[in-house]
Amino acid sequence: MKSFLNAHRFMLFCLGVLWLKTFIVSTLTFDLTINQFLEAIVFALNPLAFLLVVFSLGLLLKAKYQRLYYFSVSILLTIILYANAVYYREFSDIITLPMLVMGGNMGDLSTSIVELVQWYDVLFFVDLMLIATLMVKQPDSLVVNRVSFKKTRSKYAVLAIVVATIVGAGQIDLGEQRSHSFNRDTAIESMGIYNFYVYDAYLHLTTRSQTVFADRDDWEMIDEHLTDNNVKPNADYHGVAEDMNVVVMSMESVEAFVINETINGEEITPFLNELIEDSFYFENFYDQTGQGKTSDAEFMINNSLYPLGRGAVFHTHSDNELTPFPRALQHNGYYTASFHANDKTFYNRDIMYENLGYDHYFDIQSYEVTGENSVGWGLKDVAFMEQSMAYMEKLPEPFFATMLTLTNHFPYELDEEDHFVDPYDSDSDILNRYFPTVRYTDEAIKTLFDEMKEQGLYDNTIFVLYGDHYGIAESHYSQLSEFLGYDITPDEAMKLNRVPLIIHIPGMEEEAKTIDTVSGHVDVMPTLLNLLGVSEEEHVMFGRDLLAEGRDDFAVLRNGNVVTDEVIYTKETCYDASDGTELDSTYCEKDLKRGQRELNYSDEIIYSDLIRFKK
Numbered sequence: 001m002k003s004f005l006n007a008h009r010f011m012l013f014c015l016g017v018l019w020l021k022t023f024i025v026s027t028l029t030f031d032l033t034i035n036q037f038l039e040a041i042v043f044a045l046n047p048l049a050f051l052l053v054v055f056s057l058g059l060l061l062k063a064k065y066q067r068l069y070y071f072s073v074s075i076l077l078t079i080i081l082y083a084n085a086v087y088y089r090e091f092s093d094i095i096t097l098p099m100l101v102m103g104g105n106m107g108d109l110s111t112s113i114v115e116l117v118q119w120y121d122v123l124f125f126v127d128l129m130l131i132a133t134l135m136v137k138q139p140d141s142l143v144v145n146r147v148s149f150k151k152t153r154s155k156y157a158v159l160a161i162v163v164a165t166i167v168g169a170g171q172i173d174l175g176e177q178r179s180h181s182f183n184r185d186t187a188i189e190s191m192g193i194y195n196f197y198v199y200d201a202y203l204h205l206t207t208r209s210q211t212v213f214a215d216r217d218d219w220e221m222i223d224e225h226l227t228d229n230n231v232k233p234n235a236d237y238h239g240v241a242e243d244m245n246v247v248v249m250s251m252e253s254v255e256a257f258v259i260n261e262t263i264n265g266e267e268i269t270p271f272l273n274e275l276i277e278d279s280f281y282f283e284n285f286y287d288q289t290g291q292g293k294t295s296d297a298e299f300m301i302n303n304s305l306y307p308l309g310r311g312a313v314f315h316t317h318s319d320n321e322l323t324p325f326p327r328a329l330q331h332n333g334y335y336t337a338s339f340h341a342n343d344k345t346f347y348n349r350d351i352m353y354e355n356l357g358y359d360h361y362f363d364i365q366s367y368e369v370t371g372e373n374s375v376g377w378g379l380k381d382v383a384f385m386e387q388s389m390a391y392m393e394k395l396p397e398p399f400f401a402t403m404l405t406l407t408n409h410f411p412y413e414l415d416e417e418d419h420f421v422d423p424y425d426s427d428s429d430i431l432n433r434y435f436p437t438v439r440y441t442d443e444a445i446k447t448l449f450d451e452m453k454e455q456g457l458y459d460n461t462i463f464v465l466y467g468d469h470y471g472i473a474e475s476h477y478s479q480l481s482e483f484l485g486y487d488i489t490p491d492e493a494m495k496l497n498r499v500p501l502i503i504h505i506p507g508m509e510e511e512a513k514t515i516d517t518v519s520g521h522v523d524v525m526p527t528l529l530n531l532l533g534v535s536e537e538e539h540v541m542f543g544r545d546l547l548a549e550g551r552d553d554f555a556v557l558r559n560g561n562v563v564t565d566e567v568i569y570t571k572e573t574c575y576d577a578s579d580g581t582e583l584d585s586t587y588c589e590k591d592l593k594r595g596q597r598e599l600n601y602s603d604e605i606i607y608s609d610l611i612r613f614k615k
Contacts, residue, residue: 004155008059010134010142014070015055017127018077022047025124026193029085031092031185031474031571039189042166046192049166051077056159059147066144067135074131077194082124084193086116090410090473091291094184094196097204098311099291115411115430167195184559186572203310207607214608222601222610226540233526233545239533241505245461246329246400246528247452249445250297252408253471254438256283256498257484263435266421271446272465272502279463279504281514282546287497288520289469290558294404295347297468300521302326302356304541306602307558313606318352321612323539325525326400327357332534335359335396339388340404341367341379362391376413377406381444389451397460405444408437408471428479434471459506464528466521467499491568491575494561501546503527518553518565519546540611542598556595564591 005012023044058069087095134142149156187196258268259276267273289296292312299313300306302325307313313320326336337360344350344363353361364378366387373383384405392401407414412433420439423432445465452458472480477488480496488496501524522543529536530545544551553565561570567588568575574588575581605611 007143007145010067010144011055011058011070013134013142014074014131015051017131018074019048019051021124021127022051022077022081022193025081025085026188029088030188043189043192045166046190047194049163050192050194050198052159052163056156059145059152060149061146063144063146066146067138071128071131071135074128078124078128080197081193082121085124086121089116089475092474093291094188094193096184096291096310097197097200098308098316167191200310210604210607211609214610214613216613218604218608219610219613222605223614225597225601226542231544231548231551233530233536234547234549237547238530240508241462241531242533243398244505244532245398245457246334246464246532247448247461248301248400248402248464249448249466250294250301250402250404250468251441251445251465251500252294252405252468253410253412253434254408254441254467254500255471255496256285256467256500257496258435258438259283259500263421263424263483266439268421268435268439269442271442271449272500275445275449275465275504276502276514278509278512279502280512280547282501282503282517282519283498283514284516284518284553284555285466285499285501286518286520286555286557286563287467287469287499288522288555288557292347294468295349295352296558297466297521298402298404300543301466301524304522304525304539304543305605306522306542306556306599308603308606309558309599312347314347314349314352317606317609318348318355320355320606320609322355323541323611323614324356325528328529328534328539329400329532330357330359332532333398335399336401337362337391337395337399338402338404339366339384339391340364341369341384341387341406342377342404362388366391375407375415375418376411377409379406380418381405381407381441382418382447385444385448385451389448389455393455393457403448404468405441407444408434408441410471412437412471414440424483426479426482428476431472431476431479431483438471461506462528462531463502463504464524465500465502465504466524467501469499470497472496489580490571490573491577491580494563494568494570494575497557503531505531515546516565517546517551518555518563519543520555520557540605540614542602554591554594556598558599560592560595560599562588562591562595567591 026043026047054073055070058066058073061069084095087093184196187199191199260273261268288300288306290307290309290312292299292307292314295312295314296307303322308316330336336358338349338353338358339362340349341364344361344365350361350363367379367384368387369379373380379387388403392399395401411430414433414437418440419436420443421436424435426432449458452461474493477493481488486492501519520543522541523546524543525539526536526541526543527546529539530547554562556562563569564577566577567583568577569588569592574583574585576583
């Protein structure tokens with residue numbers, strides 16, 4: 001064995017350096033929960049299993065090609081490491097293969113990506129410069145030699161056993177609740193970053209084939225689950241907004257913690273605060289989006305199905321048969337339109353919107369965008385509202401209109417002349433810039449309401465305003481903690497997944513109230529169907545009427561975390577929802593199983609296109 005190792009020193013050097021780098025980067029980057037010594041050993045060894053396979057294949061090449069091969073492998077795997085480290089800084093997630101389908105959107109993401117790159121990122125590539133130098137100079141101490149597979153079969157057999165043992169050890173259920181988690185951090189802990197992509201490729205292939213092998217029996221089991229867990233809508237509110245226009249607004253990255261909060265003595269959301277007084281406001285409404293972010297929120301609002309855990313439904317399953325909200329309104333005489341000042345192909349909206357039942361999509365071509373009225377991701381929200389009204393006032397009534405704001409989007413850039421409040425003062429530029437952009441969006445929403453009143457549309461329109469997803473990532477929680485005035489413990493971090501949901505019905509100000517039921521995006525569609533007096537019988541929905549007297553407090557996030565009025569499950573730990581006390585895992589077991597079942601059934605509906613079997 002010693003002679004074998006001496007004969008392949010360059011390969012061993014490259015492998016060792018990359019293994020060490022992978023371990024260090026994974027430890028410092030990902031939010032890992034390693035509680036046992038064996039877990040730590042498995043986590044350290046998992047990258048080695050993949051590297052042993054890949055680097056050992058290079059031994060079969062001619063010696064003159066081996067150095068280039070090992071250098072190329074090092075570059076490729078470093079890119080994977082670096083891309084995930086940068087992405088994780090803001091989104092606390094791993095790049096999955098379905099996300100690569102969204103590569104065409106990268107041009108629009110340029111400002112976000114540049115914001116995430118740091119000067120010290122050069123350290124990711126120092127080893128590559130060293131390997132490149134050694135590859136060129138070819139020192140005698142770092143030799144390469146070709147091996148014959150026939151002569152070294154026994155060594156490859158031993159290697160296969162070692163790799164299988166390492167990978168198998170990672171699949172041992174070391175934690176009590178691991179099997180319940182949809183969080184990719186857990187996957188990184190148990191299989192390593194490289195093996196994760198092997199597994200992700202397997203998932204990608206198997207899920208793509210599910211549609212072909214699905215049958216009616218698959219649908220009937222899920223249909224039974226939905227029937228058993230259905231909650232009767234509140235009859236007292238049935239049809240109270242019948243035949244009214246509907247405006248549904250996605251408030252980009254607006255979180256619930258800004259509501260009724262001030263900065264430097266100024267309200268961050270003065271108009272929303274005032275609107276809430278005359279509206280139904282849901283203060284425990286949770287962000288349930290996955291990697292599709294805003295498009296995931298749209299998907300849930302319009303379908304009451306959960307998004308996928310990998311990629312975005314708008315990209316991967318845009319032609320699925322669905323029972324969407326806009327189409328239901330079409331069948332009830334509504335004209336349906338969407339307003340979004342972005343490229344129509346972004347997140348495949350031009351195709352997906354047609355499937356959802358939109359009559360018209362007002363995309364960026366419908367707007368006059370200049371250097372003065374745009375910033376960051378595009379048209380500023382005030383200009384967006386003003387220009388959208390020129391189209392909305394001409395829509396046939398009743399109409400259903402969805403609007404997607406843009407200004408309050410990471411990295412929260414806004415011209416100083418548009419600031420209604422001063423930036424915050426902390427060590428986080430992102431948090432500092434966040435408050436002025438939220439305040440600007442609040443002013444834009446006020447502009448829309450004023451325009452609706454001026455055009456005589458306000459009194460006959462129901463307004464639904466929701467935060468699409470979180471705005472401040474965990475990497476900024478130390479600074480956010482200073483602003484909030486309390487420590488952001490894991491249970492409090494879960495509560496920061498709350499986003500606003502406001503349902504405003506002119507003429508019902510007396511009935512307005514703040515409701516504390518635990519809920520999420522999937523619950524909006526059944527609520528609106530009931531308010532508009534539209535039957536929910538033909539729809540496949542996991543959500544339940546937010547105003548129903550019989551609904552319980554429950555929300556499952558896309559990563560498998562669960563929150564009720566009694567417990568919070570996050571980071572593989574169960575907490576008391578009221579005081580944050582850590583509880584025995586059995587207190588969360590029932591709700592965890594329910595959440596897992598909900599996500600699994602919704603995934604099966606999407607991956608297998610099961611609604612086609614609904615008759």
